[in-house]
Amino acid sequence: MTQIDQAVEIREGEELDVAAVDRFMKQAVPGLEGEPGIRQYPGGASNLTYQVDYGNQSYVLRRPPFGKIAKSAHDMLREARVMEALKPAYPYVPNIVAICDDHSILGCDFYVMERLKGIILRQDFPQDFNLSADDTRKLCLNVIDKLVDLHTVDAKGAGLDKLGKGAGYVQRQIGGWSDRFRKARTEDVGDFEAVMAWLNDKMPEDVAQVVIHNDYRFDNVVLNPDNPFEVIGVLDWEMATIGDPLMDLGNSLAYWIEADDEGPFQMLRRQPTHRPGMLTRREVVDYYMEKSGFRADNFDFYEIYGLFRLAVIIQQIYYRFYHGQTKDKRFAAFGHAANYLEQRCQRLIRESSL
Template identity: 90%
Template sequence: MTQIDQAAAIREGEELDAPAVDRFMKQALPELTGEPEIRQYPGGASNLTYQVDYGDRSFVLRRPPMGKIARSAHDMLREARVMDALRPVYPYVPGIVAICDDHSVLGCDFYVMERLKGIILRQDFPKGFELDEGDTRKLCLNVIDKLVDLHRVDAKAAGLDTLGKGAGYVQRQIGGWSDRFRKARTEDVGDFEAVMAWLDDKMPDDIAQVVIHNDYRFDNVVLNPDNPFEVTGVLDWEMATIGDPLMDLGNSLAYWIQADDEGPFQMLRRQPTHRPGMLTRQEVVDYYMEQSGFRADNFDFYEIYGLFRLAVIIQQIYYRYYHGQTRDKRFAMFGQAANYLEKRCQRLISESAL
């Protein structure tokens, strides 16, 4: 039987104040008894996610990274409120249990949500998770379908129509991510100036204004352990907003590494999109457009944008490692990853018909 996704030991320096968590949890849910067992989910390089168990009752606590962070980043309260508003119209969102803006508890804003017990596909299929090529394709299509469903949500009915800043989303993203890269650049990483100039020159108008996830990947999707084709949850709503759906798809495809990709790109793979039966990136684009009704004559801009955005996220994390603000050895090679992504963007630009 496939193992249900579980938290593991807490990383050094990222421990929570267990008595403070216990007091908060029992204030929110007075029926809880005993002491909490707290473990940490190993994935992710941004917000910290913990499993908090009281006997057979299981919760998930989300908080920002330790240390100093930008005021506008890692907004836990916004994430929880978006989830709460979206859940009635998009039932794959976990239910919010409690929100805390009192920094005397853990020194930061955080929230607690219900834990969705299920299978999460990370770099490779977990032990016991065996699908043939046809079943893998079926799973792949079901996961894409949930992104299509999200983009069909009536934002106004959900009370989320004011979440974004209106028209000009594409322009704001290119300007914003370019600015973030320049601020986070280190001397051992390329300048991306040619890539940023191309994106600025080629950017299209928004094709629509819909609810977008902005980090939709296999490892943010929960599968039913009794029916692994069924998506029961979608996680990590930190960057959700109102924006362009093809930009959202471009973000997702930056992580979509397929079986025939070159070695350096394969080293960045963090989801099992290389498996026989998984769609190629082009097949994903074609299927998404067929199902959603959104169209672009040429997807190159969105693909290159997604890779550039991923490079900026990687570089922002590497900047912290480079300057000694984090000791996490997972980040030591992120500068090389950013350099590779610059070369990949430049190659795709040279091949583009735009």
């Protein structure tokens, strides 16, 4: 059996107040005994995720990053409430155990959820995760299927129809992400103005209004350790909303790096989409459209949007590092990554028939 995903030692500067966590947990979950063991999950560059253990009982705590953050970002209360509403209609959402808006405990909003014990595929397959190309393809299709399933959820039936702002989602995203980039730009990173102008000029109408995840990747999917083809959980619902499903797919493809992609793009790879048997980006789009029924004559806009949005996310994190608001050395090269993504967007724009 492949090793279950585990938390590791907490990064410097991101420690939690163990006594405060203990008091909160014992109030939220009657019967807990002893002192909690707290470790941190290494993945993710945004919200912080910790494993809280009481003997053989294990929970996951999610909180925003330390330091100054954007006013509307890292809304833990919203994320937890979206998960609670979506759970009955989409069973892959972890159960929420407790929600906290009392800043006297950890200095921020946070929530606690069940820990799904399973395999999470990060940058590479685990050493003992031996899948043939055919089996890798089967796994890949199963993961894409769960995105299709999400996009067919009855939002109104789940009580989530008011989560979004209605028609005009594509337009709001281009305007919103452009504004965020301009506010987060540092002097060592390009201005993306040509990319933003192209996206603004080529915006299509919304294809549909459905529940979207907005960060759907392999490392946000939990696999059954006894049957790694089976998805048992989908994590990280911070950016979930009602919006355009093809924009959601474009976001996912920004992380979908193939074995023959150029070196700088390979350096950004965070999931094992380079493995033999994985679908190409083009195959992902074709398969998704066939299964979902959603259509676009040309996917270039959505692909370039996804890359631009990823660049903004990277730049927002880099801004915090650049200004000394975080000391996490993982973020030191994020400015170079943003510059590369600008070049990639510009090349795709030149090659596009739109």
